[in-house]
Amino acid sequence: MMKRSNSILREEFLTLRVSQKILFSGIIYTARDQAHKRLVETIKKGGKLPIDLKDKIVYYCGPTKTPKGKAIGACGPTTSSRMDEFAPCLLEKGVLGMIGKGARSAEVKKAIKKYKGIYFLTYAGCGALLSKFVCKMRVAAYKDLGPEAIHELEVKDFPLIVGIDSLGRSIYG
Amino acid sequence: MREIDSKKIRDAIADLCIKANFFLRKDVLASIKQAYAKETSLQAKDILQAIIDNAKIARKEELAICQDTGMPCVYIEIGQNVKITGDLKKAINKGVELGYKKGSLRNSVIIDPLLRGSSGYSPAVIHFDYIPGDKIKVTVLAKGFGCENKSLLKMFRPTASIEEIKKFIVEAVKIAGPDACPPYVIGVGIGGTAESASFLAKKALLKKVTRSQGHKVTRLERELLDEINKLNIGPMGLGGKTTALAVNIETYPTHIAGLPVAVSISCHALRSATKIL
Numbered sequence: 001m002m003k004r005s006n007s008i009l010r011e012e013f014l015t016l017r018v019s020q021k022i023l024f025s026g027i028i029y030t031a032r033d034q035a036h037k038r039l040v041e042t043i044k045k046g047g048k049l050p051i052d053l054k055d056k057i058v059y060y061c062g063p064t065k066t067p068k069g070k071a072i073g074a075c076g077p078t079t080s081s082r083m084d085e086f087a088p089c090l091l092e093k094g095v096l097g098m099i100g101k102g103a104r105s106a107e108v109k110k111a112i113k114k115y116k117g118i119y120f121l122t123y124a125g126c127g128a129l130l131s132k133f134v135c136k137m138r139v140a141a142y143k144d145l146g147p148e149a150i151h152e153l154e155v156k157d158f159p160l161i162v163g164i165d166s167l168g169r170s171i172y173g
Numbered sequence: 174m175r176e177i178d179s180k181k182i183r184d185a186i187a188d189l190c191i192k193a194n195f196f197l198r199k200d201v202l203a204s205i206k207q208a209y210a211k212e213t214s215l216q217a218k219d220i221l222q223a224i225i226d227n228a229k230i231a232r233k234e235e236l237a238i239c240q241d242t243g244m245p246c247v248y249i250e251i252g253q254n255v256k257i258t259g260d261l262k263k264a265i266n267k268g269v270e271l272g273y274k275k276g277s278l279r280n281s282v283i284i285d286p287l288l289r290g291s292s293g294y295s296p297a298v299i300h301f302d303y304i305p306g307d308k309i310k311v312t313v314l315a316k317g318f319g320c321e322n323k324s325l326l327k328m329f330r331p332t333a334s335i336e337e338i339k340k341f342i343v344e345a346v347k348i349a350g351p352d353a354c355p356p357y358v359i360g361v362g363i364g365g366t367a368e369s370a371s372f373l374a375k376k377a378l379l380k381k382v383t384r385s386q387g388h389k390v391t392r393l394e395r396e397l398l399d400e401i402n403k404l405n406i407g408p409m410g411l412g413g414k415t416t417a418l419a420v421n422i423e424t425y426p427t428h429i430a431g432l433p434v435a436v437s438i439s440c441h442a443l444r445s446a447t448k449i450l
Contacts, residue, residue, distance in 0.1 A: 063279070123224075126223050147280060
């Protein structure tokens with residue numbers, strides 16, 4: 001597995017352009033609707049977050065239960081637009097990139113450009129296939145949310161397509 | 174009167190939940206393979222290949238096809254010459270719980286839609302119907318909410334033209350755009366009342382998506398499919414010839430004052446399984 005710090009990643013991601021495909025190896029964090037709501041509410045109240053968001057990659061995903069003998073169950077992306085209202089706040093807090101499916105709002109595009117972030121797509125509806133690229137998984141925060149908890153995933157050669165690059169250009173126009 | 178123990182129905186539902194989630198329907202997979210052959214865009218082909226590989230991995234490794242294993246829908250058609258012993262509704266929900274647990278499927282159901290809170294496996298959305306005979310037909314549909322969120326209903330004027338209705342259906346697909354995992358299967362319910370049109374739209378997804386030769390395809394379904402595939406949404410919304418695999422329409426008589434039309438969009442992972450007891 002490639003070892004590299006995420007601050008170096010930001011430099012690498014800056015050079016990626018819309019539609020480009022990469023295989024990503026490293027750490028990503030799942031977070032979806034309820035986790036986003038909690039994170040943003042905590043930020044707005046000035047509270048302490050359960051994970052440091054700086055240079056993290058957030059994956060919009062709620063995996064199935066882990067079957068015996070596997071690192072994770074099915075773990076494909078969920079619809080990104082539901083996280084649109086929260087994404088600019090997280091990007092401002094230092095989130096480096098997001099992985100999901102579907103288009104994003106104009107506000108998210110603007111925030112990606114402003115904070116030099118990136119938005120990736122991955123194979124939608126292919127949860128079984130994507131589970132093959134996850135080597136390790138642990139719950140990192142909000143365990144009570146079950147499938148919506150924040151999970152830390154160690155991935156190897158996880159397939160990504162650049163959906164919105166750091167210039168704010170979108171694959172969907 | 175034939176007697177059936179509700180426990181038998183419970184066990185059948187548990188099996189169907191697993192079957193629906195692990196094994197992509199043969200007709201759906203065949204249709205995706207046909208689409209792969211027709212696509213000329215390399216990107217669209219690449220995505221369709223990932224979808225085909227995904228189905229293969231899920232089948233081989235007994236893994237859920239998609240992490241969103243849906244809010245389970247159960248369709249139960251009961252022969253009128255059958256007597257069921259035990260609590261049928263309880264047995265259905267118990268079956269869902271057992272199946273979802275055994276298959277390591279996702280616990281996506283929350284009890285209070287407003288307060289939210291922690292999630293579980295049940296209750297399912299259950300539809301009962303009576304049919305002639307002494308058999309029970311049980312169907313489980315595992316439809317995720319990425320596409321369920323794109324459902325639409327419109328109450329048309331009774332004088333609305335077919336063109337207006339077509340425009341509404343095509344618009345529903347445009348609104349779903351890349352979000353709901355295209356290529357889609359489009360279920361359409363026309364007639365009845367507001368709630369029955371919505372029911373029919375989803376039930377239409379249970380019909381086969383591939384047409385064997387000689388199968389009677391309505392002109393409207395074919396016209397809609399052609400129009401939808403001209404939208405160039407394509408697999409994952411990245412362009413291509415395959416925006417939808419099929420359009421299935423179900424109709425029901427309606428009232429002189431209205432014309433309800435509902436659209437239920439399914440992602441490419443259209444998962445259902447049926448058993449006759």
